[in-house]
Amino acid sequence: MACLHRRIALTALAKATLAGVALLGIVAADVAAVQAAAPRRAPAARAVRGPVYGGGFASAYQRAGRPRVVVFWNRELSEETGTSYSGVVHGHSEQRTGFDGDELYTTNDTEVRAGVERNDLQRRSSEFTERTDWKFESTFLSGLAQSGVNVVDRTMIVRRSGRKAGNTPNQQAIEMDALQGYADILIEVLQTGDDGAPSGVSFKVTAKRISNGRILAAFVTDGQPPVSTARRWVAGPNGYERAAPEAPTMGGIARQLVNETLDALGAGLG
Secondary structure: OHHHHHHHHHHHHHHHHHHHHHHHHHHHHHHHHHOOOOOOOOOOOOOOOOOOOOHHHHHHHHHOOOOEEEEEEOEOOOOOOOOOEEEEEEEEEEEEEEEEOOEEEEEEEEEEEEEEEEOOOOEOOOOOOHHHHHHHHHHHHHHHHHOOOEEEOHHHHHHHHOOOOOOOOOHHHHHHHHHHHHOOEEEEEEEEEOOOOOOOEEEEEEEEEOOOOOEEEEEEEOOOOOOOOOOOEEEEOOEEEEOOOOOOOHHHHHHHHHHHHHHHHHHHHO
């Protein structure tokens, strides 16, 4: 009989405990519904250093035999077949004043040199300062190289092809010989001012096969990187909200230019 009373007491205690747990669950659910917790702070987006490309581009580039690529940075391959030169005159004048005893004298020295200068019609003026332009170009070239592209230097191959030229060579012919002898694909990257672009500049990118002139890729971009969704939460007038996306850096724009170029070139080679 004593054991029976203990079982009844334990059963009643268990029911009361379960009821209390259920009641606490309901209350907790009600509290959760009324007072939502503030959103968690999103982790900062990691800086993208530009892809060491895999996937579509890598396989297409490998199938194409890893062609040699030369880049014309803000330099256009013109349709001119001959080089134009202009006659120039350089003058220098210097005036010296002194005393010879008690007498004041003045001497004028004038030097004049005449010659010719090559008119470089392919080189375009940059929309950036020289330092910024250097950083853009170096980031673009190193991005291609880090992605496995076989990049050759324009200046080096032109010098190799024209090392026996005279004082007034046909620069276009030398350049074409250099391209045909040392490269397979030419990539032109041209600049133009664009007030709506994040850097104030838009880019025209064209990739051409040197052997037959076939266009492999052509597009215009302002280099705007994709907006990261991993933006932190901040307090706003209506509660917590996502922070405004940060303005892209010049380095980020240059790396985006690399990404888009490789995407387009991979599609053209594939």
